[in-house]
Amino acid sequence: MTDFDHHALRSAFGSYMTGVTVVTTRKASGEPVGFTANSFTSVSLDPPLLLVCPGKFLSSFESFATCTHFAVKVLSEGQEDVSNTFANFKGDRFADAAHHSDAQGSPLIDGTTAQFSCAVERFLDAGDHSILIGRVQSFTHVGGRGLGYVGGQYFSLGLERAALDPGRNATICGVIIRQGNHVLMERTPKGFRPPQVSLPNRGILRAELAEAFAKRGLPIRLESAYSIFETSDTRYTYLLATSDAAPSTAVEAVAVDHLTKLNYCSRPVSDMMARFALETRERAFGLYLGDAERGDVHSSVERI
Ligand SMILES: Cc1cc2nc3c(=O)[nH]c(=O)nc-3n(C[C@H](O)[C@H](O)[C@H](O)COP(=O)(O)O)c2cc1C
Known part of the structure; x- marks a missing residue:
């Protein structure tokens, strides 16, 4: 079994530049949940598929493991505060983020560069994370620059x-x-x-x-x-x-x-x-x- 130093591996993975997204869904009770994710990847145009990797450590993991729909928001330059809220804040993460619901009820956050409303296509086990593959049901793209992330820091092109x-x-x-x-x-x-x-x-x-x-x-x-x-x-x-x-x-x-x-x-x-x-x-x-x-x-x- 390969037993790498986790800190070194995390740093090496973190050298890959990404954007930042917030992934949301609703609990069975209807309460909105969400987390910041840079594991977002577009997967396929036909059919339209994307993926994101929720960690098993997330307090909302069960909601993502059992949901039928979820949404991904690509954060814009200047939305570091939204990213920090959905990564760290333990209270109501939606309280300060202006948002509305898509047709399937997934929470969408205002002011993002692009949003994708998805139906769950597959949910795969992958070590300490899972791979949540979504089929895009609808999307918006207002353009503008996205927020960047590399080496544990935000950047803006x-x-x-x-x-x-x-x-x-x-x-x-x-x-x-x-x-x-x-x-x-x-x-x-x-x-x-x-x-x-x-x-x-x-x-x-x-x-x-x-x-x-x-x-x-x-x-x-x-x-x-x-x-x-x-x-x-x-x-x-x-x-x-x-x-x-x-x-x-x-x-x-x-x-x-x-x-x-x-x-x-x-x-x-x-x-x-x-x-x-x-x-x-x-x-x-x-x-x-x-x-x-x-x-x-x-x-x-x-x-x-
Ligand atoms: C830029 C950034 C990217 C992140 N990407 C992911 C990710 O892809 N998957 C994941 O499970 N957590 C990711 N996280 C960490 C989660 O956002 C964080 O652990 C989560 O919001 C904690 O939620 P909880 O308090 O409900 O457990 C990321 C955090 C940041 C700041």
Whole structure:
């Protein structure tokens, strides 16, 4: 019998980029139930089939194992809160999510990119999960960008592209490089800052960015966008990354607990690193969008 390290296997599976869906049905009593799922897959056009994998650990598992109908909603960019509610909240998950019922009574959530109302075609046993195959009875597709998920974090193509769009002005791309409980920081005469590169006006692709750091002896694995803001003449984009590279003369490894004690090159960088220190403790990273003074942190989660 193969006995893999479950944590390592989960991470490897989690490197596959997916969208995020919410799968719903009703209990025999009529009460709506649902869970967040990224195991959604389209299966067949003719007949129209899709599948999703409910875990046997779900409190609603019996409802999905015995239902005749269910619905799948593909979440839109910005619906992280809906995803979090249907993954974590233990109370009435539908209380805050505007919803209505499809013809078969399955709950549908408003504001999603696409929704599929299904009749159960097959329900197959598969280890600690099951495979629920549905035959699409009806669907809606309003378009727009879907919410993305990879490596235990949400991402949004729109935001990531915006982060790497050619700016009108100078564009600086910095990387917050995590290394265990430390972060690799660059010491400059004005103060500390995450290692950064100036981007050409046409912008830069993620692969090129990683290559630029590798050339400086800093091989990194890029993760999600972390902070995007503009000052009067410069657009700043910061991404998260990890690296196994040994600290060099160019970068110093600073313990996350010490980040709030450093002097930084600018106020926005200081604010960003304070948020990073806090969010590292809370194990939940958001994405800041705004200018140097005002903006919003878009919620995101990192599952451990
Ligand atoms: C992005 C994401 C994707 C998930 N995908 C699945 C999945 O495909 N199958 C599954 O059973 N649980 C999945 N989960 C976990 C469930 O959503 C979570 O365990 C469930 O909502 C817990 O419900 P319960 O409290 O009713 O047991 C996922 C969670 C997240 C955040």
